[in-house]
Amino acid sequence: MSFTNQDLRKAGLKVTLPRVKILELLEKSSEHHLSAEDIYKTLLEQGEDVGLATVYRVLTQFEAAGIIERHQFENNYSVFEILQADHHDHIVCQNCGRVVEFTNPVIEAEQHAVAERLGFELIGHSLNLYVLCDRPECVEARKRRK
Amino acid sequence: MSFTNQDLRKAGLKVTLPRVKILELLEKSSEHHLSAEDIYKTLLEQGEDVGLATVYRVLTQFEAAGIIERHQFENNYSVFEILQADHHDHIVCQNCGRVVEFTNPVIEAEQHAVAERLGFELIGHSLNLYVLCDRPECVEARKRRK
DNA sequence: CTAATTGCAAAAGCTTTGCAGCGCA
């Protein structure tokens, strides 16, 4: 899925520089999951003159418009990502913060079954696996800390 | 599982009034999941003279000692609960904050399988189902808001 | 032209920390 200025207009949002830049960042960043702070810093580095408050406002609007998703991991760590065609869950490294996506139809189906069995209307869910990851840098960093 | 003053001592924690009271609250509360604020307010109501800072400090120590577990739901909503013998996940009502526990062995097994398949060392996980709950008060409250 | 949007600064949660005094062992 790729979002354009048209999508902004459709959502009733004027096409402004901060919005375009933030959308671009979320689409093109190699890191798929960005925090508000990440986005703010990157824009400053690129010489854009945006305020952190604007970043938050825009992200909130994008979320309401169904353009992005907000994830809150443990330790009060929030990230945003462009909405994908497919739903997926997250694996988060507790050491270096790396995020990896995965999908599992069995778990997905079970979740719905659980909610239904208990008579709840399921409106959302979040599944995060917290791990120590296998990147050489991360393994090294952990050794050094001990 | 039931924790006693002995468990505090074993954890290297002196048996002080705030700690005993907080432990008691967590064990006896009908609501199984309490926020720091909940605990603080309840203690004040009971006439105990504790500071909110102490509540946070004690909860952090309890967590480190493996006596309680901290859960962070969406919307920056954190709760604490006494550690149970069995692991379980949570269903959280997005309207009234009610928390219901559930266990599902299929999901549990799948999670481990996913981590293993991808070569990660699983050290924790959190699965939350967000729902609109079926309590009459909650259903009413939602109607009124619309 | 005019309502939406922005940057800045201030404020609002929630949680942590510094410190002097109090209390458990």
Next chain:
DNA sequence: TGCGCTGCAAAGCTTTTGCAATTAG
């Protein structure tokens, strides 16, 4: 008695809000 623990107040973080100036359509 001594060190751990506590309450209070202040500070830290992330996120939100008020406001006057700016800008898209």
